[in-house]
Amino acid sequence: MDAYDEDSRAPHGPDEPAEAPSGSGSPPPGAGSEGSSCSLPPGSGSEMSSGPLPPDPGPEASSAAPLPDRGVPDLGVPEARVPEPVAPEPVAPEPGAPEAVTPRTGVAALSRRYQVVAALALAVVAVAACAHLAMVFLSVAPANTVSKAHGKAIDEWVFPEFEQNWKLFAPNPLQQNIDVQVRAQVRTKDGGVSTTGWYDLSAQDGAKIDGNPLPSHTQQNELRRAWDFLVSTHSTDNKPVGLRGSLSEQYVRRIVVMRLCGVDAIKKEGVIERVQVRSSTTNVAPPDWSGERISTSPVYRVLSWWTVPADEAAGGVR
Numbered sequence: 001m002d003a004y005d006e007d008s009r010a011p012h013g014p015d016e017p018a019e020a021p022s023g024s025g026s027p028p029p030g031a032g033s034e035g036s037s038c039s040l041p042p043g044s045g046s047e048m049s050s051g052p053l054p055p056d057p058g059p060e061a062s063s064a065a066p067l068p069d070r071g072v073p074d075l076g077v078p079e080a081r082v083p084e085p086v087a088p089e090p091v092a093p094e095p096g097a098p099e100a101v102t103p104r105t106g107v108a109a110l111s112r113r114y115q116v117v118a119a120l121a122l123a124v125v126a127v128a129a130c131a132h133l134a135m136v137f138l139s140v141a142p143a144n145t146v147s148k149a150h151g152k153a154i155d156e157w158v159f160p161e162f163e164q165n166w167k168l169f170a171p172n173p174l175q176q177n178i179d180v181q182v183r184a185q186v187r188t189k190d191g192g193v194s195t196t197g198w199y200d201l202s203a204q205d206g207a208k209i210d211g212n213p214l215p216s217h218t219q220q221n222e223l224r225r226a227w228d229f230l231v232s233t234h235s236t237d238n239k240p241v242g243l244r245g246s247l248s249e250q251y252v253r254r255i256v257v258m259r260l261c262g263v264d265a266i267k268k269e270g271v272i273e274r275v276q277v278r279s280s281t282t283n284v285a286p287p288d289w290s291g292e293r294i295s296t297s298p299v300y301r302v303l304s305w306w307t308v309p310a311d312e313a314a315g316g317v318r
Helices: 002-007 058-064 112-140 145-149 151-158 201-209 217-232 242-261 264-269
Strands: 176-188 193-195 270-283 299-302
Touching: 112 145, 112 151, 145 151, 151 242, 176 201, 176 217, 176 242, 176 264, 201 217, 201 242, 217 242, 242 264, 242 270, 264 270
Parallel strands: none
Antiparallel strands: 176 193, 176 270, 270 299
C-alpha cells in the first residue's frame, strides 16, 4: 500500500508537472512493489503503467469534453418542434405619451399661405377648363337659347384656333391639295414700289414637317385652318359675310405678313405696304387600279389686295 501511495503522487492541476517518486527510480517492469505478496499477471487489464500517470484535466475540462457517439436506438419518439415566433401584440401608448407624427407630403407640406395660393391656382385652372369646354360645346351644338344670346362671344373664343369639323371622315373627306401663296408690294428705300413673286407658304410648312418626328401645331395647322376659316366666311366672289368674314381676313393677313417679314430679301428691300393672297387647288390623282379620270391641273382663287397697317408692316403683331 506504501508503494501504491508513492506511485499515485500525481499533480492536482493540469499545469503542474508530475513529480517523480523519491528513491532509486521506477521499478522494473514485472516487478512487484515492496510489501506486496503477489504480482498480477501481464495482460490482465489491471496492471498499472510503468510511466507517470496523466495529469488530472480538472472539473472544467471533464465537463466540456464531448461524449463519444455510442448510437441511440430509434424508439419511435417524435422529434420536438421548435414553436414558431409569435408577433407581439401592439402595446397601447401610455396616457400622456406624445403621439407619432406622420410627415406631410404634397400640398399639405406647404405653409398656410402657399396652400391658399395653390388652391386659388387650381380653382382658376378648373374654371378656365370648364369655360373652354362649354364654349367648344356650344359652338358645335345645335342652335339654342345660350348660343343665340352669346353667339359673338362664342365665335371670338373658338374661331379659328379651336374650330371643330368632320372633314377628315366620311362622307366628304379631303381629296385635294390646297397651297396658300402670297405676294407683296414693298416700298423701297428710294421711294419706289416693287412687287415680289409668289411665295408658297404651304410648301414651306410642308418642308418643316418632313423629317420632323414632333412637328408643332403651328407648323401643321396655323395656315391651313386660317384659310379654311376665310373660305367658310366668304362668298364665291371673295366678299366677306358677316363679322366673322372681316375677322378671318385680319387673321390671314397677319399670318402672311409675319411670314414675309422673315424673308431677308424683303427686309433689305423696304417696308411691306400691301399683300395679295391666293390658293392653288389640285385634285389628288386616283390610284392606277381605279378607272376614274380627273384633272390634276391647279385651280387658283385670287383675293384682292389688302393694305397692311404700319404696325403689322414692321412685323410687330405676333
